[in-house]
Amino acid sequence: MLKTDLLLPNALFAPVLCPADAAHSAEITLAAPGGIRAAVERLIVDFERRSGQKISATFGSGGATKQRVLDGEAFDVPIVQPPLDSVRACGHVVVASETPLASVAVAVAVRKGTPTQDISTPDAVRRMLLSARAVSCPNGAMGAAAGVSFEATLQQLGIAGEMEPRLRRIRGGAKAMAAIASGEVDVGVTFLSEIDDPGVQVVGLLPEEISTPTAFIGFLSAAAKAPDAARALLVFLSSPEASATYRATGMRPLR
Secondary structure (H helix, E strand, O other): OOOOOOOOOOOOOOOOOOOOHHHOOOEEEEEEHHHHHHHHHHHHHHHHHHHOOOOOEEEHHHHHHHOOOOOOOOEEEEEEEEHHHHHOOOEEEEEEEEEEEEEOOEEEEEOOOOOOOOOOHHHHHHHHHHHOOEEEEOOOOOHHHHHHHHHHHHHHHHHHHHHHEEEEEEEHHHHHHHHHHHOOOOEEEHHHHHHOOOOEEEEEEOOOOOOOOOOEEEEEEOOOOOOOHHHHHHHHHOOHHHHHHHHHHEEEEEE
């Protein structure tokens, strides 16, 4: 059962699915940031079909998801974003199970049919942003990693003060994109993996000189109810097949 509210080194574990009686075991719980949601939801469907194991997944902002792990909420497979020191030290994950899954860059979008501007260099991005009437982004103060990243980009470009009156900090990447489609703003930014609104078009990715892609890292919980099944899910999420799904949803596989 997939709820839509709100890893392990391959050398250690063979990439096998759950045992034949997996359908009768407790469902696996997974918590992840919204930036990897599109890919994980697709992969869960495949994993459930192949293994008979049921997955219960919840998604939230990157900051909120990490805090839930640090607070000791019970998830069989948590997926978090760097920095990871606090996660490794919290005692709630198996540190040796740390598995890089995928990364995603922050992208710029405009309303569908709108002429696009060059964003291939930091200077071009600066000019584009300063020419915008209003810019939407996920709210970094609410834990949205794409928003935190974009705020850092504005600081690096030296235009944070000038952009402040034009910024529309919105809860979640999907709503930030909806603000473009509605005409509330003329430019929006969020993770590429979160842009699927038919009313917007992607201009391109922010240059890595001013915007480092965000990584998503999976772990096995130290208190996993069904560790073998959870381990199998984590291996599947880092498999070559999963890599194809990450690419299809705008992400870059890390395995």
